[in-house]
Amino acid sequence: MTYLLALDQGTSSSRSIIFRPDGSILASAQAEFRQIYPQPGWVEHDPEEIWQSQLATARQALSQAGVSASSMASVGITNQRETTVVWRRDTGQAIYNAIVWQDRRAEPQCLRLRQAGHADKVQHKTGLLIDAYFSATKLQWILNHVEGARGMAERGELAFGTVDSWLIWKLSAGAVHATDVSNAARTMLFNIHTNQWDEELLALFDIPASLLPRVQASASDFGHTQAEWLGQALPIGGVAGDQQSALFGQACFGAGQAKNTYGTGCFMLMHTGDRCLTSTNGLITTSAAQPDQATAYALEGSVFIGGAVVQWLRDGLRAFDKSADVQSLAETVTDTGGVVLVPAFTGLGAPYWQADARGAILGLSRGTTMAHIARAALESIAFQSTALLQAMNRDASQAVHELRVDGGACVNDLLMQFQADLLGIPVLRPAVIETTALGAAYLAGLSAGIYQSPSELAQQWRVERRFEPRMSRDQAAAKMADWERAVRQTTAA
Numbered sequence: 001m002t003y004l005l006a007l008d009q010g011t012s013s014s015r016s017i018i019f020r021p022d023g024s025i026l027a028s029a030q031a032e033f034r035q036i037y038p039q040p041g042w043v044e045h046d047p048e049e050i051w052q053s054q055l056a057t058a059r060q061a062l063s064q065a066g067v068s069a070s071s072m073a074s075v076g077i078t079n080q081r082e083t084t085v086v087w088r089r090d091t092g093q094a095i096y097n098a099i100v101w102q103d104r105r106a107e108p109q110c111l112r113l114r115q116a117g118h119a120d121k122v123q124h125k126t127g128l129l130i131d132a133y134f135s136a137t138k139l140q141w142i143l144n145h146v147e148g149a150r151g152m153a154e155r156g157e158l159a160f161g162t163v164d165s166w167l168i169w170k171l172s173a174g175a176v177h178a179t180d181v182s183n184a185a186r187t188m189l190f191n192i193h194t195n196q197w198d199e200e201l202l203a204l205f206d207i208p209a210s211l212l213p214r215v216q217a218s219a220s221d222f223g224h225t226q227a228e229w230l231g232q233a234l235p236i237g238g239v240a241g242d243q244q245s246a247l248f249g250q251a252c253f254g255a256g257q258a259k260n261t262y263g264t265g266c267f268m269l270m271h272t273g274d275r276c277l278t279s280t281n282g283l284i285t286t287s288a289a290q291p292d293q294a295t296a297y298a299l300e301g302s303v304f305i306g307g308a309v310v311q312w313l314r315d316g317l318r319a320f321d322k323s324a325d326v327q328s329l330a331e332t333v334t335d336t337g338g339v340v341l342v343p344a345f346t347g348l349g350a351p352y353w354q355a356d357a358r359g360a361i362l363g364l365s366r367g368t369t370m371a372h373i374a375r376a377a378l379e380s381i382a383f384q385s386t387a388l389l390q391a392m393n394r395d396a397s398q399a400v401h402e403l404r405v406d407g408g409a410c411v412n413d414l415l416m417q418f419q420a421d422l423l424g425i426p427v428l429r430p431a432v433i434e435t436t437a438l439g440a441a442y443l444a445g446l447s448a449g450i451y452q453s454p455s456e457l458a459q460q461w462r463v464e465r466r467f468e469p470r471m472s473r474d475q476a477a478a479k480m481a482d483w484e485r486a487v488r489q490t491t492a493a
Contacts, residue, residue: 002073004445005061005234006437009054009079009163010242011100016057018065018072019441021450023432023460026067029060036097041104044097047085050163051170055229062230069232074448075171075225076238076440078245079163081186084138086149086160086211092174095158096146098166099138106137113137118204123278125191125198127285127297135162136188136205143207153208160211162186164239168222171236176223179213182244185287190215192287193276195295218248219291219446238443240289242436243267247298248289249439250404250430251461253454258392258400259435262409264311265349266303266385270392270400271296281391282351289439291446291454299395301350301388305343307409309377312345319370327414330375338363340486341376348487349384351391357490381409382419383483389423402426406435413465421471422480431462 003026008015012035017028031053036044062069082101087094099105110130113119122130132138139160143150152158161169165179184190184197189207191198197212216222222236240248243261247269250259255273260266271288276297278285288296305312310326313319320329342348344357361373393399402425409415410429420427432438445451469476 002450003065003067003071004074004076004441004450005058005072006076006078006441006444007054007058007167008242008437008440009050009077009167011080011102014050014053014057015437016054016061017434017437017441018061018067019438021445023438025432025434027061027065029057029064031057043100043102045083045100047087047094047098047166050098051167054167058230069230069234072234073450074235074237074444076442076444077164077167077236078240078242078436078440079167079183081162081183081241081243082133082135082138083163084135084142084160085163085166086139086142086158087166087169088152089157089159089174092169095149096142098163099142101133103138104132106132106141109137109140113204122188122201125193125201126188127185127192127276127278128188129284130188134186134188136201136207139207139211140205153211156210158211159213161213162241164241165213168236168239171225171229172223173226177213178216178222180216180218180239180289181287182218182241182289183239184215186241192285192297195287217292218289219443221447235448236444237447238440238445240439240443243269243300244286244289244298245439245443246406246436247271247439248442249435249437250406251454251458252404253458256396256398256400257404258389259404259406260385261436262306262381262405262407262415264306264308266306266381266388266407267300268385268388268392269298269300270396271298272396273297277395279391279395281394282353283391283395289443291443299392301391303381303384303388304346304349306381306384307407308345309341309343309380310409312343313374313377317370319374326374326378327412329371330378330414333369333371333375336363336376336379337365337368337372339368339372339376340482341373341380342486342490343377343380344490348490351387352487354491357487360486360490362486362489378412378415379418381415382422383480385419386422386480400425402428404428404430406430406433416467417470420467420469422476424469424473424476426469427467428463429465429467431464
């Protein structure tokens with residue numbers, strides 16, 4: 001049997017999953033690592049911990065499966081996006097902690113760039129909004145604040161990468177400095193029309209080109225792992241940022257296909273084929289995972305607080321002991337009793353972009369119970385995701401006909417049914433919900449010749465449950481109107 005090893009490097013943990021060619025899971029291992037908060041708004045990781053935890057889980061997965069590395073046809077990597085690492089080329093040692101995608105320290109610089117009138121140019125070239133979320137200003141901060149860094153960069157002594165590049169460098173013992181298009185597209189330095197680093201943007205952010213990794217198709221030759229790491233040298237054949245990898249793992253290969261990942265936040269992507277659409281509805285444009293040289297794009301929107309609202313009920317209000325208990329509590333009532341919960345704990349993301357919004361619970365009465373609030377919390381995840389899909393439909397001028405779902409919260413049947421009711425289209429939960437890792441494995445499998453084409457992968461995608469809408473469109477529209485009214489109240493002066 002030939003297997004595929006997926007390295008899934010996330011924000012709070014590293015995981016390794018071994019897949020059979022049919023997409024089923026043979027073994028998996030996971031390890032959490034430290035979150036570092038030097039000051040409010042700053043979030044860092046130790047790059048060495050990222051590497052060591054990822055390597056340890058790969059070894060554990062192989063041990064658990066009872067197979068050797070020689071059974072692996074290829075390795076795929078998927079990763080937390082935008083997180084920025086800079087290291088010395090001679091020693092392979094990072095010169096500063098990884099600055100995580102959540103980190104906001106570069107916002108003052110982003111504000112200066114917006115005020116200077118660069119927003120339209122950056123959005124046109126990259127599909128992104130000028131924001132501290134993306135890598136360019138994080139990299140700029142490291143060069144400007146770590147002693148000697150800029151001089152070393154100008155002499156060609158440093159390498160920059162998102163987490164995929166860091167892992168490729170470590171796995172190959174410094175032989176390969178590369179990334180794929182889906183990760184490059186999250187840096188704010190990459191022109192998604194030409195699939196190349198953009199000289200004008202490098203000048204704008206004052207980034208020496210010598211720092212940058214080579215950009216490749218998502219299914220291509222990223223070198224080999226050193227034999228010492230896993231017992232045998234293995235080809236690295238697939239790389240994609242986590243959300244694009246999940247889109248690929250969901251077999252969303254064509255224009256109009258969409259997936260939503262229900263995690264701590266929610267990330268929705270709609271494939272737009274070879275059309276690079278500029279959003280006028282608060283979304284961003286990004287490169288999809290590209291198995292070959294043909295360009296592919298997606299619209300993306302993110303909800304800041306998705307499953308995290310359930311964690312807040314558990315830890316903040318102590319409404320229940322385990323997150324899984326939220327469904328049984330919510331099901332003790334037939335509706336929310338008029339309660340609407342807007343979880344704008346850190347502002348509102350797409351399509352609203354209201355940084356000053358704060359959470360609110362509206363419609364409380366003497367008869368309101370914790371069960372009503374729990375049900376309203378679950379519904380808030382679906383309301384926010386519906387607003388995203390409606391924005392995507394407007395931008396793409398075409399309607400999505402079904403939504404494929406993954407992520408931890410997609411196992412909640414009550415939430416998935418309400419999502420289908422609001423959207424008025426089927427919600428499809430796949431048999432394998434580890435779609436982020438699966439996407440990386442599929443890309444590696446394409447590179448290794450295990451699969452001949454994405455259409456072959458589409459044939460083996462399997463639905464575990466299909467949620468059909470039961471609510472009338474008028475009733476769904478009325479509920480969305482109540483939600484939008486509640487959102488407006490969270491941002492009222």
